[in-house]
Amino acid sequence: MTVLHPLQKSIEQHFAAGAAAVSDAGAMAAFLELRAALERGEVRSAEPDAASPSGWRVNAWVKQGILLGFRLGVLEETAAGALTFIDKHTFPARHFGVHDGMRIVAGGSAVRAGAHIGKGVICVPPMYVNTGAYVDENAMVDSHALVGSCAQIGKRVHLSAAAQIGGVLEPVNANPVVIEDDVLVGGNCGIYEGAIVRKGAVLAAGTVLTRGTPVFDLVTGDVLRASGDMPLIIPENAVVVPGSRAVSKGKGHPSADAWGLSLYAPVIVKYRDDKTNLSTALEELLR
Numbered sequence: 001m002t003v004l005h006p007l008q009k010s011i012e013q014h015f016a017a018g019a020a021a022v023s024d025a026g027a028m029a030a031f032l033e034l035r036a037a038l039e040r041g042e043v044r045s046a047e048p049d050a051a052s053p054s055g056w057r058v059n060a061w062v063k064q065g066i067l068l069g070f071r072l073g074v075l076e077e078t079a080a081g082a083l084t085f086i087d088k089h090t091f092p093a094r095h096f097g098v099h100d101g102m103r104i105v106a107g108g109s110a111v112r113a114g115a116h117i118g119k120g121v122i123c124v125p126p127m128y129v130n131t132g133a134y135v136d137e138n139a140m141v142d143s144h145a146l147v148g149s150c151a152q153i154g155k156r157v158h159l160s161a162a163a164q165i166g167g168v169l170e171p172v173n174a175n176p177v178v179i180e181d182d183v184l185v186g187g188n189c190g191i192y193e194g195a196i197v198r199k200g201a202v203l204a205a206g207t208v209l210t211r212g213t214p215v216f217d218l219v220t221g222d223v224l225r226a227s228g229d230m231p232l233i234i235p236e237n238a239v240v241v242p243g244s245r246a247v248s249k250g251k252g253h254p255s256a257d258a259w260g261l262s263l264y265a266p267v268i269v270k271y272r273d274d275k276t277n278l279s280t281a282l283e284e285l286l287r
């Protein structure tokens, strides 16, 4: 049985109160408590749950708490040198110290309040981690990478340059994007709409996954798709590369005046082997 978090009831009540929460000091206190717990990694917008068919449980109340923070926030101007920023005062950029045990290299990066960054994480500029996201220990977030709101990034994950991990804040019960431990997300990948990438998988540069993208597994012969409550799930240790498939409908149909089009199709070419481990041993020397 799931044990209720001490903050859950209070967050749910303040969220349900709508506009009335704005003048309620208790609402702000509950939100600030939640934000601090998120940053410490004590609560998460989604967490592993063996009892759930996808292996992950969404904590809708946590997402409600984040939305409550947007409702309670008023626009505030902040500055860094000559640059000015305007955002809800409830979601400032996070400040870090050496005691946090992570590295954030100088130059154009930000981690928004309410995001958790684990020990040993390396953030290479420019990168951005949005609120509610959870980046676990020893992950690497490379230049131009985005970790969208509520996304869950596992231990030792490598988010390569320009990898985009989409945010999923609403609806509150929707799965965020989950990248499990030891995954390599290649350069320019885009993972959106609650897709789950299981442990050890490798996404070759340029792979894009959405809820509507079928993935073709050459090894098992399966075509993987999202359906109903289940998101698109990339299996453990799968090596996925961006491919294409012939269009067989309409003008794509083989005929004299056909356009000869093909559609983007991610393909599982194999499951991780020694060669993959060699190809993905990227940044050990940087640590």
Ligand SMILES: CC(C)(COP(=O)(O)OP(=O)(O)OC[C@H]1O[C@@H](n2cnc3c(N)ncnc32)[C@H](O)[C@@H]1OP(=O)(O)O)[C@@H](O)C(=O)NCCC(=O)NCCS
Pocket: 142, 160, 161, 185, 186, 187, 188, 202, 203, 204, 205, 239, 240, 241, 242, 269, 270, 273, 275, 276, 277, 279, 280
């Ligand atoms: C996926 C990757 C890790 C290669 O893994 P690997 O296990 O060494 O793969 P292999 O070379 O054994 O290739 C397996 C098959 O997939 C194909 N393949 C491999 N990488 C591919 C790619 N990026 N696009 C299309 N096909 C690819 C190979 O041609 C091979 O098919 P074949 O046997 O029909 O020729 C590598 O291509 C990759 O994308 N690395 C990430 C690069 C990157 O983004 N670095 C970030 C730096 S910031």
